[in-house]
Amino acid sequence: MTRIYLDHNATTPVAPAVADAMTSALRTVFGNPSSVHAYGQEAKTALDEARSAVARLIGAEPTEIVFTSGGSESDNLAIRGVAEAAAPGRRHLVAGAIEHEAVLRTLKALDGEDRPTTLVRVDERGMITADRLAEALTDETALVSVMHANNEIGTIQPVAELAALARDRGALVHTDAVQSVGKIPVDVRELGVDLLSLSGHKFNGPKGAGALWIRRGTRLHAQLTGGRQERNRRAGTENLPAIVGLGAAARRLLEARGKGADDVTALRNRLEAGILAGVPGTAVNGGTSRRVGNTSNISFHGVEAESLLIALDLEGIAVSTGSACSSGTLEPSHVLRAMGLSPHRTQSSIRFSLGLGNTAAEVDRVVEVLPGLVDRLRALTGRGAAAAGR
Numbered sequence: 001m002t003r004i005y006l007d008h009n010a011t012t013p014v015a016p017a018v019a020d021a022m023t024s025a026l027r028t029v030f031g032n033p034s035s036v037h038a039y040g041q042e043a044k045t046a047l048d049e050a051r052s053a054v055a056r057l058i059g060a061e062p063t064e065i066v067f068t069s070g071g072s073e074s075d076n077l078a079i080r081g082v083a084e085a086a087a088p089g090r091r092h093l094v095a096g097a098i099e100h101e102a103v104l105r106t107l108k109a110l111d112g113e114d115r116p117t118t119l120v121r122v123d124e125r126g127m128i129t130a131d132r133l134a135e136a137l138t139d140e141t142a143l144v145s146v147m148h149a150n151n152e153i154g155t156i157q158p159v160a161e162l163a164a165l166a167r168d169r170g171a172l173v174h175t176d177a178v179q180s181v182g183k184i185p186v187d188v189r190e191l192g193v194d195l196l197s198l199s200g201h202k203f204n205g206p207k208g209a210g211a212l213w214i215r216r217g218t219r220l221h222a223q224l225t226g227g228r229q230e231r232n233r234r235a236g237t238e239n240l241p242a243i244v245g246l247g248a249a250a251r252r253l254l255e256a257r258g259k260g261a262d263d264v265t266a267l268r269n270r271l272e273a274g275i276l277a278g279v280p281g282t283a284v285n286g287g288t289s290r291r292v293g294n295t296s297n298i299s300f301h302g303v304e305a306e307s308l309l310i311a312l313d314l315e316g317i318a319v320s321t322g323s324a325c326s327s328g329t330l331e332p333s334h335v336l337r338a339m340g341l342s343p344h345r346t347q348s349s350i351r352f353s354l355g356l357g358n359t360a361a362e363v364d365r366v367v368e369v370l371p372g373l374v375d376r377l378r379a380l381t382g383r384g385a386a387a388a389g390r
């Protein structure tokens, strides 16, 4: 059976050029970038090249880039690092209600350390409005964290507008751009933020490599202390092969200039239109006017999402019921709940996320298979689903 991968927001396959760059680094560059000798300098050069590529990708300076182990660490470093370095009178934190768990759980931990958080509600489209953010800001707000694109529904927040508002009140602004890098243009100056998180494995790079962009002059406390790597902001000998892979993934995007993303958008639209036309009782979740091109979150009325996910998996089709972190726990999506969707609709929603390698033939097969699967599951709903223990 040929398998079809439609879960690119969970992770992406490593692009061949990225794998080649990593293999070569692994085989030939083993020095410690902090060493003075030739081995070290060779490694330092590879590190610098990756840093330049990542900086160029987001319109930043190389010295503003801190390599991390991925999106979660970047989010942690941004939030904890800024909170700890903030002036004594600024202990308040603000974030959107639909942020990734890496942001929400970090804020929750800080809340227990006497750093209260206000979560800004989103509207039914999944958008944070300027009015709602304004209500949350105080003169004690140290940091506002608002994600660029949402991982479950793909909506793009008006980050530039929100950031301007927050900075007017003297707060710093962090954006989790893990789901926007590689899908839409990301430029730190245009966004007007102070910190930005990205992660390699969400744009055909390796897992375990990401970056935090920190605007020059921003006060931030390191969370990993030890050696002086990353300008004293993140101690520990660098994961060079992975960082080289991250750099190669960034270069790939720079060279593609958005072309790949356009192709993916066309496929997503074909899939979405096919499902809405072919399966009755379906609806798209979240606003569609400001949305990344690869994501479609659809509810199937009267169908348990987990059951549909498993049925699709048996057909070789990989999708998700929302954030990968909460799938398998049957915990309803906090994103869909925050948008005010009914529990029923929340439990019947599937996320399709496309990317590199997907084809029109794959999309057509999914559109062809879905009506039959949904019919079968609907026939079982109620007593059938309860008896199955779901």
Ligand SMILES: *Cc1c(COP(=O)(O)O)cnc(C)c1O
Residues within 6 Å of the ligand: 009, 010, 069, 070, 071, 072, 073, 075, 100, 102, 147, 149, 150, 151, 176, 178, 179, 199, 200, 201, 202, 208, 210
């Ligand atoms: C995947 C993801 C993260 C976490 O990134 P990792 O590299 O897996 O730690 C953070 N935020 C968003 C929006 C994500 O999609």
